[in-house]
Amino acid sequence: MFGLENATGVEGAVLVIGVVLVEAVLLYLGYGLLERLLGPALVDALRGD
Amino acid sequence: MELFGVALSLLALFAGFGVLIGLLFGFFGMGGSFLVTPALIVMGYDTSVAVASGLAFVFATSVIATLKHRDLGQVDYKLGVLMIAGTTAGIEVGKIGLHWLEGLGLANTVVSVVYIGLLGGIGVFITYTAVRGGGGGISHDAEAEADADDIPEIAKTIQSYRVPPMMRLRGGIRVSLWMILGVAFATGLLSGFLGVGGGFIRMPALFYLIGVPVPIAVGTDLFEIVFSGGIGSFLYAIDGAVDLTIVVPLLAGSALGARLGAAATSIVDEDEIKVYFGVMLLLGAVAVAVREIGGLIDAPVLQLVSLVIILGAAALVSGAVVVSSVRQLRAETTTPTRAPD
Numbered sequence: 001m002f003g004l005e006n007a008t009g010v011e012g013a014v015l016v017i018g019v020v021l022v023e024a025v026l027l028y029l030g031y032g033l034l035e036r037l038l039g040p041a042l043v044d045a046l047r048g049d
Numbered sequence: 050m051e052l053f054g055v056a057l058s059l060l061a062l063f064a065g066f067g068v069l070i071g072l073l074f075g076f077f078g079m080g081g082s083f084l085v086t087p088a089l090i091v092m093g094y095d096t097s098v099a100v101a102s103g104l105a106f107v108f109a110t111s112v113i114a115t116l117k118h119r120d121l122g123q124v125d126y127k128l129g130v131l132m133i134a135g136t137t138a139g140i141e142v143g144k145i146g147l148h149w150l151e152g153l154g155l156a157n158t159v160v161s162v163v164y165i166g167l168l169g170g171i172g173v174f175i176t177y178t179a180v181r182g183g184g185g186g187i188s189h190d191a192e193a194e195a196d197a198d199d200i201p202e203i204a205k206t207i208q209s210y211r212v213p214p215m216m217r218l219r220g221g222i223r224v225s226l227w228m229i230l231g232v233a234f235a236t237g238l239l240s241g242f243l244g245v246g247g248g249f250i251r252m253p254a255l256f257y258l259i260g261v262p263v264p265i266a267v268g269t270d271l272f273e274i275v276f277s278g279g280i281g282s283f284l285y286a287i288d289g290a291v292d293l294t295i296v297v298p299l300l301a302g303s304a305l306g307a308r309l310g311a312a313a314t315s316i317v318d319e320d321e322i323k324v325y326f327g328v329m330l331l332l333g334a335v336a337v338a339v340r341e342i343g344g345l346i347d348a349p350v351l352q353l354v355s356l357v358i359i360l361g362a363a364a365l366v367s368g369a370v371v372v373s374s375v376r377q378l379r380a381e382t383t384t385p386t387r388a389p390d
Contacts, residue, residue, distance in 0.1 A: 006289065013286035017105065017279070020296055024109035027304035028116050035308060047378050 064302035071306025101285030102295040108278030117311035118268030125219040129272040135230040139237020169334035176327030204260030332362035
């Protein structure tokens with residue numbers, strides 16, 4: 001995936017773990033935005049309001 | 050149909066599995082590699098790929114869960130750094146003990162027995178104390194001072210040893226630096242000896258031995274996993290063992306689950322958290338025992354039974370967390386506000 005199938009050594013590890021870390025931060029921000037936009041409506045729906 | 054050269058059905062399966070694991074990870078501060086690695090091995094991945102990808106996934110999920118707990122004020126960085134220092138030293142000594150047992154040819158048996166005993170023992174203890182404790186529990190507010198009645202007796206004893214320097218922790222707790230390092234060393238020792246991440250040891254240790262409120266114990270434990278998971282997955286990635294086709298979709302699901310799980314710690318009652326955690330550990334002990342028996346009598350089907358128990362327990366407990374959260378939200382809405390006298 002992303003052309004990193006054969007990434008080995010310290011440089012390869014930096015790239016692979018870098019991709020994982022960037023994905024984690026992007027997902028945190030992306031889901032955070034979604035939570036801010038949809039969270040209150042979802043909580044109200046769960047409360048039965 | 051494929052995406053990035055991977056079947057869409059496999060990506061969806063991993064993403065769904067990720068939501069489940071993320072929920073448990075965000076809620077308990079443990080459970081990542083405990084669930085992912087055995088599942089990947091049963092799916093036919095090489096053990097090194099399963100372990101490496103599991104570690105990389107745990108690292109990334111702990112980053113997300115820690116950021117979320119930080120937003121809720123549930124990470125004690127000072128305690129986290131001290132725990133990392135003590136745990137690292139403990140892991141090294143634990144590894145020495147493991148190598149010594151390997152030399153005697155007793156490592157597998159001793160590690161299996163200790164692992165099952167520890168999982169089951171902590172599970173029984175937590176479930177028993179939570180059920181016996183009834184309602185109440187420590188405040189969900191991480192900034193609030195911990196009520197003396199809610200601090201476990203062992204933690205009170207440890208806090209009473211006032212060997213300077215004394216450290217002030219979140220929740221208004223004061224503990225000797227040496228006591229924190231001692232607890233961290235002991236948890237690291239077990240973690241290194243058993244070859245596991247140690248979230249299931251560290252989280253209860255922070256609460257029962259140091260007296261840290263449960264939500265802060267979870268957040269601080271996750272903060273520590275960022276470092277242990279990061280270093281571990283980096284070392285495996287050097288050998289090219291981390292498979293991104295596993296990690297990327299798993300993470301997409303777990304990022305959502307971890308958010309929900311972390312948010313649920315602020316909604317669900319403390320004693321319920323402890324009961325769920327205890328039940329998870331008890332079923333985990335049963336699953337590990339079944340797997341070990343399978344290896345002993347050479348019955349591969351028991352490996353599958355073990356995985357079904359683990360996944361069943363995970364699905365059951367995460368479902369219970371979601372139901373409890375929704376019930377709590379609805380109870381808050383329906384509870385009438387008392388008029389002032």
